[in-house]
Each structure stands twice: as structure tokens, then as C-alpha cells.
Amino acid sequence: MKGRQSVLDESRNKGMVAGAATAGVVAAAVIAPPVVAAVAAVPAALFVYKWWKHRLENGIKF
Numbered sequence: 001m002k003g004r005q006s007v008l009d010e011s012r013n014k015g016m017v018a019g020a021a022t023a024g025v026v027a028a029a030v031i032a033p034p035v036v037a038a039v040a041a042v043p044a045a046l047f048v049y050k051w052w053k054h055r056l057e058n059g060i061k062f
Contacts, residue, residue, distance in 0.1 A: 007058045014051040021047045 002010075021044035029037035055062065 008060070011051070011054055011058070011060055014047070014054055018044070018047040018051040 025037055025040045025044045028040045054060075
């Protein structure tokens with residue numbers, strides 16, 4: 001069983017990954033053709049989904 005602080009640390013790490021992936025998609029949308037940005041959005045959306053799901057399962061407020 002994980003402690004509360006380790007759950008919060010895991011959430012913070014997942015949030016950082018999701019944020020970095022989203023920033024990469026925004027940069028790709030500005031620099032690259034729209035098709036590249038759309039392909040890059042798929043993993044970013046997956047990371048964001050995993051982060052939100054983790055927060056919901058562990059009762060972390062938004």
C-alpha cells in the first residue's frame with residue numbers, strides 16, 4: 001500500500017509528463033504540418049488520460 005505522499009509524487013510526475021507531451025504537441029502544431037501535430041497528439045492524450053485517471057482513483061482534487 002502506498003502512502004499519501006508517494007501517491008502525490010506519482011501524480012506530480014504523471015502531470016509533468018502529460019504537460020511536456022502537450023507542450024510538444026503545441027510546438028509541433030506551430031512548426032510542423034498539421035498531420036504531424038495530429039499524430040503527436042495521440043500519445044499526449046494518452047498521458048493526460050492516465051494522469052486524470054490516477055487523480056480520480058486516488059481522490060486527489062483538481
